[in-house]
Amino acid sequence: MPKVRDDRMKLYEAGKNDVEIALAVGVSRPAIFQWRKCRGLLAIPCTYGNAHLSAERRAARQQAYDEGLNDREIGERVGQKGLRVGEWRKANNLPSSVERFPNRPRGQTAEKIAELTARRALYDKRMTDNQIAKMTGRSVGGISNWRAKHHLPRNPEPPPHAYVRTDPTLQRIRRAIGRMVAPDIADDAASDMYVALLTGDVQPHEIERRARTFAFRSLRQFADRWGNRSLDMAVGWEGNRTLLDILGDETSASWLENMGATMW
Structure with missing residues (x-):
């Protein structure tokens, strides 16, 4: 036991904080806190969660900060609480997102x-x-x-279709989509592409080139509403039959069907 105490003191004298000492000797942080308190030792400033973050996650945290994310968003990306990110930022004298971007709406x-x-x-x-x-x-x-x-x-x-008749951008999108999909699906594709233009995800010179992509994306979304069903899917309230059981068998004899061997 004295050797363990000596290890704690050596780590403390080396500048390790409570979390780092606890990880090194295999005990909880409150145990180190009580040990230090009983000896009247002052707390060493914590590295604010760095002991629990790998080098990759630390790099990701710095990258997220450089991208302009706030503390909460950085924490969600690296799996750390926003409060800990704020402590890390203050320890490194990094300004908050509010200070860096005063005109950005908060939150x-x-x-x-x-x-x-x-x-x-x-x-x-x-x-x-x-x-x-x-x-x-x-x-x-x-x-x-x-x-x-x-x-x-x-x-x-x-009036119906007033925007398509009056908005030249929507007219251009609808012409680019053409008749490759049904009219209602083409409307959905045109709406998605119009919003993408407003948000900057699509540039005006890309409308004709990417119209087919948006059209078939809307078609796929429409098809996914119904989805594919497996023949092994259970049917009926008892759940003891599958879709395969209710398929007709053209090769079976009529007398077998009358006996119930094959179900339609």
């Missing part, structure tokens, strides 16, 4: 800001709540609440 990521920008652009084009919700993938109630929060009046309902 909003770059993706969220891009989405809100696209939402406002759609509103300025006199689109209704239903159309904005469809094009941004949000609920109508969410769009209505966002509009009420910013004291924006509701846009009136336009």
Whole structure:
């Protein structure tokens, strides 16, 4: 036991904090805290979670900080609490995201800001709540609440296909999609591509080249609503039959079918 105590003291004198000492000698951090308190030893500033982070995660934390993420977003990326990220940042004299980006709305990521920008652009084009919700993938109630929060009046309902006739960008997108998919799927693809243009994910000169990609993506999403079903999937409330059991067998004799050997 004295040897263990000597190891703790050597680590403490080497500048190790409670967490690092606890990991080195195989005990809990509160045990090291009590040991240090009984001896009147002052606490050594913690490295704020570095002992629990690998070199790769430390590099990822620094990279996330360089990208402009806030403490919470950095913590979500590297698996660390935002409070610990803040302590690490302060220990290294790094300014917060609020200090670096004073004009950025607090609590909003770059993706969220891009989405809100696209939402406002759609509103300025006199689109209704239903159309904005469809094009941004949000609920109508969410769009209505966002509009009420910013004291924006509701846009009136336009005639059918009014935007396609009046907006040259939508006209261009619809011409690029053409008739490769059904009209309702083409509308979904045009909406997705229009929002991608507003957020900057697609550039105007890429419309014709990437129209097919958006069209078939919408077609795949439509098909995935129904999905593929395995022949081994159980059917019936008892669950003792599968889809394979209810397939007709053209080679079976009629008398076997009458006996129930084959089910239609």
